[in-house]
Amino acid sequence: MTDTTRPPASGWADEANRSNIGLKRRHARSRRLQGFGIGAIALAILMLGTLLWTMVSTGYSAFVQTHLSVEVTLSPEEIDAQSPGDANYRDIMQRAWLSSFDNVTEENEGDLLSMLSRGAELQLRNLVIDDPSLIGQTIQMEVPAADDLDQVEKGFVSRATPEEYRIVNDRQIEIFYELKQDGRVSTPFNTALFTEADSRFPELAGLKGALIGSFFALLVCFVLSFPIGIAAAIYLEEFAPKNRWTDLIEVNINNLAAVPSIVFGLLGLAVFIGFLGFPRSIPLVGGMVLALMTLPTIIISTRAALKAVPPSVREAALGVGASKLQTVLHHVLPLALPGIMTGTIIGMAQALGETAPLLLIGMNAFITAAPDSMMSPSTALPTQIYIWADSPERGFTARTSAAIMVLLGFMIIMNGIAIYLRKRLETRW
Amino acid sequence: MTVLTLTGLILVIALLGYAMGVARSRSALQAGSVLHSRPQYSGAFVAFLFALPAVCLMLAWVAIDEGIIRSLTIASLPSDVTEGIDRRQAGALIREVFQVISGRTFGEPEPYMRDAAAYYVEAQGWSRTLMYVSCLALGALCAGWGFSRIAPEFRARNKVEAIVSGLLVLASCIAILTTVGIIGALVFESWAFFTLVPVNEFLFGLNWEPQIPIREDQIAGAGAFGAVPVFWGTIFIALISMMVALPIGLFSAIYLAEFASPRVRTIVKPVLEILAGIPTIVYGFFAVLTVAPALRRYGEMVGLDVAANSALAAGGVMGIMIIPFISSLSDDAITAVPRSLRDASLAMGATRAETVSRVLLPAALPGIVGGVLLAVSRAIGETMIVVMAAGLIARLTLNPFEGVTTVTVQIVTLLIGDSSFDNPKTLAAFGLGLVLFISTLGLNVFALNIVKKYRERYD
Amino acid sequence: MANFHTDALANSGNGTAHAKQEGAKSANTRGVAKIKAESVNVFYGENQAIKNVSVDIDERQVTAFIGPSGCGKSTFLRCINRMNDVIESCRIEGRILIDDNDIYAKGVDPVILRSHIGMVFQKPNPFPKSIYENVAYGPKIHGRTRNKSELDSVVEQSLRRAGLWDEVKDRLAQPGTGLSGGQQQRLCIARAIAVDPEVILMDEPCSALDPIATARVEELIDELRQNFTIVIVTHSMQQAARVSQKTAFFHLGHLVEEGPTDRIFTNPEDKRTQDYITGRFG
CATH class of the missing domain: 1.10.3720.10 (MetI-like)
Structure with missing residues (x-):
């Protein structure tokens, strides 16, 4: 207020004209609170960003794998066409590899051999068993390099580090660069990450077993929790009388939703494995435990969806002579279905990321074959991450992050579908 | 796996029962009378009557058979081995039997262990066959009774709705059962723990070294x-x-x-x-x-x-x-x-x-x-x-x-x-x-x- | 007893802002326009809620805004202490002058403005705190008192002026939400006058009260006219007739007619006003 001609002094304008220190302080306090708020949100988002960036920056390298090309002669003397599985492929592969160097000595033989992955001989073996007609030919193969060399190619090994602190020595690095110049090194997409199960060697380890294990467990979880959850919600929302018993059920469901997941693991271990005698480590038990955990989520979201259907719909159906059950099944439930689906998918996404209960029922075993049924031992995606995170090899660090990216990818897809369903299909009453 | 196969079998037969129920209800309609309920309800009535008792029996069977077979196996062992053993030692014996069955034994097992293993496997086989037969028989019995009741004036819809309501109540009780299961499992196993380690020591003791045995008379894993x-x-x-x-x-x-x-x-x-x-x-x-x-x-x-x-x-x-x-x-x-x-x-x-x-x-x-x-x-x-x-x-x-x-x-x-x-x-x-x-x-x-x-x- | 307390307040408040304003205000003459609105337009996003309203509000008088629901009278009331600033989509054109100072001028701090323009809302809304804390809230945040005994006397004075003192003096520490509806509303009035405003805006203050409580509040409004300029929005024409000296009739965002209450109710100039007060619509 700079107006000097105004006649009568008003209290508020007067006060505004004075430099009011108290007021300045009050406004400063308000700005400070706002600043704290922005700072807190920025900090939280920064942490989220750091977390995701850490995973991507350590994990991206695991999506490619260094391969070495090697020429292998498959002589019929060494491989019997009648039983191709019995030949000594390790020997064949090692000799083929060494034969591509002209200065092999006692001294550097070990260096050279340790550049190949153990997967090379397996790859050769599978190739021959699949196609025995290859016997007698000389074939060109791209075989995985050992993890140590893979790290060199990906730039994680610095030659500046003193040799004794490195896993690969100077000679190996030199040979590797020579190979590179000869065009014998390639870095294709790491298909093994999705087509192989776990392995002790990082360059061979994949997520196939974990993905199938998680799929089976989620399938069991869905088959059990979806119908039971909907049935329970329908009863509580549409049929249940208001009495102590239903109150108890309600309180109970709300509390179950907040029980730590590890307690469900203890339940699974004691009841399903200890008491009912199910084997350990199987997706069936994992799925049952996850189902018990997911049930409250599904019941709560289904009840919310049923509640959102206006009573007029029920009255209309009852009015034309439908029974209570017909009203619910024919009219209320279809209208509530998008909401139910949304809640279920979110529950499933949670179940996918759940680790602790699966650890307790033994789904963290080291299993190198993908499960062929719900009853065969397997890992799941999160427990596989746990196993890899515990492994000391450098290659497993990247693979852990890559597995996390895969896990987060699935969760993003599932939540995306849920959000889409909510936006597109849910009717607003 | 047997449970899954049996469940599948029960579902298939229940579907069959549904079809038969519908057909019978339809044929009753052709006789010229008025149906109380639509034929689908008669079908569903038969299907439920088959599936529900069969599944219930199966679940009950699965829940108790393992325990019974184990105690029978223990009982089959020579009396000098089983004389005065407690729950823990019985568990150890059963694990030994399992090792014999899976062939993962160090050295030659005792002959009575071999017998026990054979006994266990045989008992399990019998239990399975018996479970199949009795579940399907019970289902067939109930479904047959239901089938015979189908008539034009039969109030199938009310019956089916009563059954479905019952199932809804049951589903809502699963949550309670889960809590009961959690509390039961925790209290049961904790009680076993507190018979070995006093509650006071557990709740107020200042030294936690569960892996290291510290007293001479302690069993492995104690601390x-x-x-x-x-x-x-x-x-x-x-x-x-x-x-x-x-x-x-x-x-x-x-x-x-x-x-x-x-x-x-x-x-x-x-x-x-x-x-x-x-x-x-x-x-x-x-x-x-x-x-x-x-x-x-x-x-x-x-x-x-x-x-x-x-x-x-x-x-x-x-x-x-x-x-x-x-x-x-x-x-x-x-x-x-x-x-x-x-x-x-x-x-x-x-x-x-x-x-x-x-x-x-x-x-x-x-x-x-x-x-x-x-x-x-x-x-x-x-x-x-x-x-x-x-x-x-x-x-x-x-x-x-x-x-x-x-x-x-x-x-x-x-x-x-x-x-x-x-x-x-x-x-x-x-x-x-x-x-x-x-x-x-x-x-x-x-x-x-x-x-x-x-x-x-x-x- | 009453005199004693007034004296105590005057003595202890000597030299404080509180006492100064008291003096400054009594120097003003009655009948002067305290608030002048000049072609005010208010928009909520695309909707225009107030259309070109100009009105004068006299000092130490009760001015009633009447009109059918949704006519913009509450919106206009909330412009006078800039409560509409809180709503993001709200845009205001025109000028509102209080003592010839534009309250929407650049540099005017709504915080100071509101401490001089009190407001009482439709539903009694005491804070979920004690009766004492409710009344002490304003003086505390504005730093109007220097010590506990000053604050005590301001609280007592305010409760007395709101006619609530005798009913609550023994339970000042009990929550304000525990009072009856009428008492709660008088507590809110006490809370508003505790910072000694120049103007009190009342947004349908009796609509949630029963007839007896309403009569009590109306009496109070009449008493408060001695010291404050009061603007009251009301649904009830009887209430407007009972408590106000001036009445303004709003319809669909327009100010249709304003003037002395007696004239508006006996001899309205506009057909719409006549229809409204004779009950043809509303």
């Missing part, structure tokens, strides 16, 4: 079971996590509820929720890969010795995970305060900050406290972050740079790779589980009550 350092570690890490999450969550909530424009709100709120959606194993790996080494480096820079598995790293990362719980529950609590109170304060000439701190926060306090308690319960029960980032050694320390262990870490380490429930080491995990369950349940009930009362106040 010291004073859980106080474990409890302290849990509380300590939860405290650290709340110190991270509480200010960040609360200030975020205040900003979002009172200062942010609707646009900012619709963007920031879901972004914060992402933090809650990330699986805890990811946080655990983040703690190990990034946070712990970073803390160590900073510690070295200022001359502090920070352990690789420091309480600070585990608690800090857990705090990040908890932020959205605090922020969204506090945000709900603040926005639930009626507009009129906000207007009244602003109309008195209060600044936004004064309105928040003097009117809204006090009014929202119960809701916020409830939310914080829920978050604390979440922190106490959180497993994967601490399993990966916290220590294994139970220490009574106030130094956040040292490693401490938690209840959940101990449960996991005690149980991983050990399936027998007969030694104090595994049973201790259930003792810890019971304490964890009771404390989180108490916190939850208390917190949910506060939140509920708070909501009712402003509705």
Whole structure:
């Protein structure tokens, strides 16, 4: 207020004209609170960003794998066409590899051999068993390099580090660069990450077993929790009388939703494995435990969806002579279905990321074959991450992050579908 | 597998029963009378009558047969072996039998063990055959009775609806059963534990070394079971996590509820929720890969010795995970305060900050406290972050740079790779589980009550 | 007893802002326009809620805004202490002058403005705190008192002026939400006058009260006219007739007619006003 001609002094304008220190302080306090708020949100988002960036920056390298090309002669003397599985492929592969160097000595033989992955001989073996007609030919193969060399190619090994602190020595690095110049090194997409199960060697380890294990467990979880959850919600929302018993059920469901997941693991271990005698480590038990955990989520979201259907719909159906059950099944439930689906998918996404209960029922075993049924031992995606995170090899660090990216990818897809369903299909009453 | 096959078989036969029921009802209609219910209901009636008793019998069978076969196997052993054995020793014998069956034995098993193994396998085979026959027979009997009742005036719809209502009630009881199962399992195994280790020693002892036998007469896997350092570690890490999450969550909530424009709100709120959606194993790996080494480096820079598995790293990362719980529950609590109170304060000439701190926060306090308690319960029960980032050694320390262990870490380490429930080491995990369950349940009930009362106040 | 307390307040408040304003205000003459609105337009996003309203509000008088619901009378009331600033989509054109100073001028701090223009809302909205804390809230945040005994006397004085003192003096520490509806509304009035405003805006203050409580509040409004300029929005024409000296009739965002209450109710100039007060619409 700079107006000097105004006649009568008003209290508020007067006060505004004075430099009011108290007021300045009050406004400063308000700005400070706002600043704290922005700072807190920025900090939280920064942490989220750091977390995701850490995973991507350590994990991206695991999506490619260094391969070495090697020429292998498959002589019929060494491989019997009648039983191709019995030949000594390790020997064949090692000799083929060494034969591509002209200065092999006692001294550097070990260096050279340790550049190949153990997967090379397996790859050769599978190739021959699949196609025995290859016997007698000389074939060109791209075989995985050992993890140590893979790290060199990906730039994680610095030659500046003193040799004794490195896993690969100077000679190996030199040979590797020579190979590179000869065009014998390639870095294709790491298909093994999705087509192989776990392995002790990082360059061979994949997520196939974990993905199938998680799929089976989620399938069991869905088959059990979806119908039971909907049935329970329908009863509580549409049929249940208001009495102590239903109150108890309600309180109970709300509390179950907040029980730590590890307690469900203890339940699974004691009841399903200890008491009912199910084997350990199987997706069936994992799925049952996850189902018990997911049930409250599904019941709560289904009840919310049923509640959102206006009573007029029920009255209309009852009015034309439908029974209570017909009203619910024919009219209320279809209208509530998008909401139910949304809640279920979110529950499933949670179940996918759940680790602790699966650890307790033994789904963290080291299993190198993908499960062929719900009853065969397997890992799941999160427990596989746990196993890899515990492994000391450098290659497993990247693979852990890559597995996390895969896990987060699935969760993003599932939540995306849920959000889409909510936006597109849910009717607003 | 047998259960799955049988379930499939029952479903197929039930479908068959449905078709037969429909057909019979239809043929009754052709006779020229009026049906009380549509034929589908008659079909469903028959199907239910077949499937329900069969499945119930099957589940009951599966639940008890293993125990019966095991005790029969034990009973089949020579009396000098089984003389006066208790539950633990019986379990050991059964494991021995299993090893014989799977052929994983060291040396030649005793002949009576071979017999017992053969007995077990045979009994199991018999049990399965008997289960198939009796389940299907019971189903057929019931379905046949139902089939015979189908007539035009038969009130199939009412019957089917009664059955379905019964199933709905049953489904809603699963939640209760789960709780009963949890409490039952925990109490049962804990009771076994407390017969080996006195409750007092467990709850008030200061020395936790479950792996190391310390007295001569102790059996393998026994050790010291004073859980106080474990409890302290849990509380300590939860405290650290709340110190991270509480200010960040609360200030975020205040900003979002009172200062942010609707646009900012619709963007920031879901972004914060992402933090809650990330699986805890990811946080655990983040703690190990990034946070712990970073803390160590900073510690070295200022001359502090920070352990690789420091309480600070585990608690800090857990705090990040908890932020959205605090922020969204506090945000709900603040926005639930009626507009009129906000207007009244602003109309008195209060600044936004004064309105928040003097009117809204006090009014929202119960809701916020409830939310914080829920978050604390979440922190106490959180497993994967601490399993990966916290220590294994139970220490009574106030130094956040040292490693401490938690209840959940101990449960996991005690149980991983050990399936027998007969030694104090595994049973201790259930003792810890019971304490964890009771404390989180108490916190939850208390917190949910506060939140509920708070909501009712402003509705 | 009453005199004693007034004296105590005057003595202890000597030299404070509180006492100064008291003096400054009594120097003004009655019948002067305290508030002048000049072609005010208010928009909510695309909707225009107030259309070109100009009105004068006299000092130490009760001015009633009447009109059917949704006519903009509450919106206009909230413009006078800039409560509409809180709503993001709200845009205001025109000038509102209080003592010839534009309240929407650049540099005017709504916080100071509101401490001089009190407001009482439709539903009683005491804070969920004690009766004492409710009344003490304003003086505390504005730093109007220097010590506890000053604050005590301001609280007592305000409760007395709101006619609530005798009913609550023994339970000042109990929550304000525990009072009856009428008492709560008088508590809100006490809370508003505790910062000694120049103007009190009342937004349908009796609509949530029963007839007896309403009569009590109306009496109070009449008493408060001695010291404050009062603007009251009301649904009830009887109430407007009972408590106000001036009445303004709003319809669909327009100010249709304003003038002395007697004239508006006996001899309205506009057909719409006539229809409204004779009950043809409303």
